[in-house]
Amino acid sequence: MDTTEDLAARLAIDLDGTFEALVRAEQDLVYGIALRSTRDPGAAEELAQDTFVRAYRALASYDTQRIGDLQLHAWFARITINLCRNRARSRRGAPVEVPFESIAEPVDPSLHPEPAALAREAEGEWGRRLAALPGHYRLAVELRHVHGLSYEEIAAALERPINTTKTHVHRGVALLRAAYSQEISA
Amino acid sequence: MNAIDAPLPELTALRTPAPADLAPTVLVRVGLADEWFMADAPIGPIFVAYNGRGVSATGPGDRAEGAAGFEAGFAGRFGRAIRSARRPDAGVVRAVTRSLAEGRPHGLAFDLRGVSPFASAVLHGALTIPRGEIRPYAWLAREIGRPRAVRAVGSALGHNPVPMLIPCHRVVRSDGTIGDYAWGSSVKRAALAAEGVDPDTIERQARGGMHYVGSDTTHIVCLPTCRHARRMMVRHQVPFASLKAASEAGYRPCKICRPV
Numbered sequence: 200m201d202t203t204e205d206l207a208a209r210l211a212i213d214l215d216g217t218f219e220a221l222v223r224a225e226q227d228l229v230y231g232i233a234l235r236s237t238r239d240p241g242a243a244e245e246l247a248q249d250t251f252v253r254a255y256r257a258l259a260s261y262d263t264q265r266i267g268d269l270q271l272h273a274w275f276a277r278i279t280i281n282l283c284r285n286r287a288r289s290r291r292g293a294p295v296e297v298p299f300e301s302i303a304e305p306v307d308p309s310l311h312p313e314p315a316a317l318a319r320e321a322e323g324e325w326g327r328r329l330a331a332l333p334g335h336y337r338l339a340v341e342l343r344h345v346h347g348l349s350y351e352e353i354a355a356a357l358e359r360p361i362n363t364t365k366t367h368v369h370r371g372v373a374l375l376r377a378a379y380s381q382e383i384s385a
Numbered sequence: 386m387n388a389i390d391a392p393l394p395e396l397t398a399l400r401t402p403a404p405a406d407l408a409p410t411v412l413v414r415v416g417l418a419d420e421w422f423m424a425d426a427p428i429g430p431i432f433v434a435y436n437g438r439g440v441s442a443t444g445p446g447d448r449a450e451g452a453a454g455f456e457a458g459f460a461g462r463f464g465r466a467i468r469s470a471r472r473p474d475a476g477v478v479r480a481v482t483r484s485l486a487e488g489r490p491h492g493l494a495f496d497l498r499g500v501s502p503f504a505s506a507v508l509h510g511a512l513t514i515p516r517g518e519i520r521p522y523a524w525l526a527r528e529i530g531r532p533r534a535v536r537a538v539g540s541a542l543g544h545n546p547v548p549m550l551i552p553c554h555r556v557v558r559s560d561g562t563i564g565d566y567a568w569g570s571s572v573k574r575a576a577l578a579a580e581g582v583d584p585d586t587i588e589r590q591a592r593g594g595m596h597y598v599g600s601d602t603t604h605i606v607c608l609p610t611c612r613h614a615r616r617m618m619v620r621h622q623v624p625f626a627s628l629k630a631a632s633e634a635g636y637r638p639c640k641i642c643r644p645v
Binding site: 215218219222223226227229230231234235240244247248251252255256323325326329340341344345346347372375 | 396403415
């Protein structure tokens, strides 16, 4: 198993020969961010694909030095987050689609649960609590505690100072714990 | 590490593995791997391989080796992984289906990496030959500005990675015989016959010395399968063995088929 630095070094020498290993090394991070942002597995898969396609094109245009210097986790997290934001922005502007069948024939929702509902069920209580955090806390906590990125990587991914990043992670975790205690005492 | 920074198992448990199909799909989209599907060509079913850059290969669908043979040949030639497409790209399928049905490219992109600039010029030249018409190798050499590279043109066509979609079957030997084909000369004859060009007639005419046909009303001389030659009434057709003979008889070359 490569370390991230080894992978960046190999990538700088042989992009095409190393790209598959790169995808396999970063795919859980990229897909995880996309899934938590869209809460729709199909959309998350598309977003993850788009992230890697964009990364490949960028890498093909970078020189060796620039590729070797990349913090890969941070770089992939940033591309994914940007694509998720673009998608959310374009969907806000788009009209709400009501499928014709849903008007014509009401179905029992327990038989045909919508994908978002399935995803909410799959993410569990902690996933739900995490999703309820304010956006900048949520991403910082997710990158730190779900994906295990360092504060330096998170700061680079979110383009914020390290100290701000630490504060966001700590406040986010404190909010999660508060939400948990409130729920069990209620 | 302070207490608040300790790992939180509840959150670590939220890691979701990416779908198994993500990496293979990404590799196809960036052109580091390919997928194939079957399409209907006028000669029968063919294999069509593609990636995010375009259609990369075709193969005859009627061979005993089947899909395994096509995949092995592809991997050996291009050095990339290939798999059967679970959900073939709808845009590629539409473009390929329409191009095969109409005998001309419709919204097709080709992945011609590994093809030399010369061979690429030859293949793009072959794309300009209309369905139901044929041209000699020397014609294609002249069209791409390399009139003496006739053999190299033949070799480039023989290595066409996408037969049927780039119609190298429409290029024949300058002596009027149908000639070789990457998938075998019988497939070439069948492909021409499916476009309304009878290979036996073409070869019989060539043997009889008819390499060009002129119209005695317009005094224009064409290649025999030029759409203008086919419009001439038989009683106005004048066969020629050479352009020189046609020129001496006062005929000028057609501006559409540009005979050589």
